[in-house]
Amino acid sequence: MTSYEEAIARCYSTWGKTYYEEYYGSNSPYPPVHTELLRSILKENKVNNLLDAGCGPASFLRDVIKEGWDLYGFDLTPEMVEEGKKVFADNNLDPERIWKGSIIEKSSFRIPVGNTPEFDAAVCGGVLPHIPEEHDVTVIENLRDSVRPGGIVALEARNQLFAMFTMNKYSYDLFVEQFIRPEILKKNLGENADKIDEVTEQMKFQFRMDLPPVRKGKADEPGYDEVLSRTHNPFILRQQFEQAGLKNIKTMFYHYHCVPPMFAGSMGGEFIPQSIALEDPNDWRGHFMASAFYMIGTKA
Numbered sequence: 001m002t003s004y005e006e007a008i009a010r011c012y013s014t015w016g017k018t019y020y021e022e023y024y025g026s027n028s029p030y031p032p033v034h035t036e037l038l039r040s041i042l043k044e045n046k047v048n049n050l051l052d053a054g055c056g057p058a059s060f061l062r063d064v065i066k067e068g069w070d071l072y073g074f075d076l077t078p079e080m081v082e083e084g085k086k087v088f089a090d091n092n093l094d095p096e097r098i099w100k101g102s103i104i105e106k107s108s109f110r111i112p113v114g115n116t117p118e119f120d121a122a123v124c125g126g127v128l129p130h131i132p133e134e135h136d137v138t139v140i141e142n143l144r145d146s147v148r149p150g151g152i153v154a155l156e157a158r159n160q161l162f163a164m165f166t167m168n169k170y171s172y173d174l175f176v177e178q179f180i181r182p183e184i185l186k187k188n189l190g191e192n193a194d195k196i197d198e199v200t201e202q203m204k205f206q207f208r209m210d211l212p213p214v215r216k217g218k219a220d221e222p223g224y225d226e227v228l229s230r231t232h233n234p235f236i237l238r239q240q241f242e243q244a245g246l247k248n249i250k251t252m253f254y255h256y257h258c259v260p261p262m263f264a265g266s267m268g269g270e271f272i273p274q275s276i277a278l279e280d281p282n283d284w285r286g287h288f289m290a291s292a293f294y295m296i297g298t299k300a
């Protein structure tokens with residue numbers, strides 16, 4: 001493992017047994033709407049088998065056992081792999097079909113024991129945020145290469161453009177780093193370069209720079225916001241899918257927010273139900289009001 005992978009694995013090490021209940025269970029802060037989204041795409045494409053790259057404790061996989069597909073998965077974090085194997089064994093599935101691996105390593109896409117099929121679909125949810133930018137294309141290519149011609153690739157990302165809606169420090173970062181790009185502007189302005197620092201300082205007063213709060217670990221392990229947890233621009237990820245030769249590309253948004261999250265408390269219990277009511281993977285507002293999306297493509 002690289003040092004950043006070690007930090008990620010430590011971050012997830014305390015989540016093996018509780019992750020499913022926290023994010024897929026009845027008390028999860030938001031229902032796992034992506035499960036139905038993915039399931040319907042996989043059913044539409046009549047898959048018979050499926051690889052979940054970065055499968056956690058077999059969370060999505062356990063929810064599709066009843067479909068009768070041949071299920072496979074791997075994950076970076078040993079505690080997640082252990083739990084995933086247990087879930088498989090408890091459901092009379094072969095625990096060898098869950099193994100330890102990293103999505104940036106091509107060899108991880110092969111089952112360590114026995115033959116690896118050409119998969120009908122490869123899904124990858126919640127993992128890309130933890131991958132350094134220079135490996136994004138490798139991840140897309142690894143997913144593409146693991147499926148048969150005509151197979152489906154579904155890669156989930158945190159939506160960078162959601163910051164257009166949140167009015168917090170993520171918005172400030174988007175405006176400054178992605179739109180304004182001070183370093184380039186400073187070069188163009190020469191001796192007036194410090195004007196940009198004035199502008200970016202003044203801009204801080206337009207956003208809630210104290211929000212959102214940093215998510216810490218449960219014990220002494222680093223928390224989600226203390227390890228690499230990037231967001232992705234859906235327009236750029238789409239281009240990278242195109243450049244990887246994937247076809248029929250679709251951006252499908254989910255986890256909508258009916259108002260910016262900082263106002264959730266003012267909604268008197270209506271924040272979650274009204275947000276769920278907005279869930280539509282194809283609504284253009286998803287570019288800004290949804291915090292996550294799946295990029296879906298078909299291998300030529």
Ligand SMILES: C[S@@+](CC[C@H](N)C(=O)[O-])C[C@H]1O[C@@H](n2cnc3c(N)ncnc32)[C@H](O)[C@@H]1O
Nearest residue numbers: 012054055056059075076077102103125126127
């Ligand atoms: C947010 S969880 C999502 C788990 C699962 N995909 C789900 O949807 O429930 C992220 C998972 O990615 C795993 N992970 C992080 N970096 C990884 C990598 N480079 N390769 C494989 N898995 C990785 C973590 O161990 C963790 O289980």
